[in-house]
Amino acid sequence: MTTQSRHTLTVHAIDPARLDAVRRVREDGWGNALTPFAAAGEGEPLRCCLRYAGPGETIALISYAPFTATSVWREVGPVYVHAERCPGYAGSGLPEELRRGPRVLRTYRVDGTMDYAHNTLTGDEDLEPVLDRLLDVPGVAIAHVRTALPQCFLYAVTR
Known part of the structure; x- marks a missing residue:
């Protein structure tokens, strides 16, 4: 999802369609199961809606690569997301x-x-x-x- 700010900066959270695919197959594409757990609420930044998780929210830790094309720059790393679909990032400008x-x-x-x-x-x-x-x-x-x-x-x- 993208949003336009007054300064022409466009913010890109993780694409909801990519997350829907992970949630549907219950695996992140790198062999890691989507395993829901309750957030501690101690700073888990959610890359689906671009905010911190609150205590008890159901989240998951998955592997994610921001770039989709095969490349030496395609780096995979851990990210927190909601375990089930959320509204995503609907803000304007930086979260x-x-x-x-x-x-x-x-x-x-x-x-x-x-x-x-x-x-x-x-x-x-x-x-x-x-x-x-x-x-x-x-x-x-x-x-x-x-x-x-x-x-x-x-x-x-x-x-």
């Missing part, structure tokens, strides 16, 4: 609960290769102006917002 750092912002070119020169580590600041600047760099087509220490994918941002 309120996941818009501040610390974060790793990875930049990629239109062909999907990483643009190492513009990868950025943020502090606890609003990510919007940083993403706005990065996506103004010629050649940067997409930025992945990731957690700082484990560098797990949170969401993608484009113009």
Whole structure:
């Protein structure tokens, strides 16, 4: 799902159709069963609706690759999602609960290769102006917002 912000940034949560397929077969595509459990509510960021899980919500930890094409840049990592379909991300602009750092912002070119020169580590600041600047760099087509220490994918941002 995508949404447009007033700053022309488009936020991309995990595609609901991809998650529907995982939920339907009860497996993430890398051999890991979809195993629902109750969230502790201690900071589990949900990549389906781009907010933190509340205590007791039924979630799952699955493997996910933001890029779908076969490539050396197709990285698979753990992400939390609702175990059953949710409304997804319907906000405009960056998701309120996941818009501040610390974060790793990875930049990629239109062909999907990483643009190492513009990868950025943020502090606890609003990510919007940083993403706005990065996506103004010629050649940067997409930025992945990731957690700082484990560098797990949170969401993608484009113009």
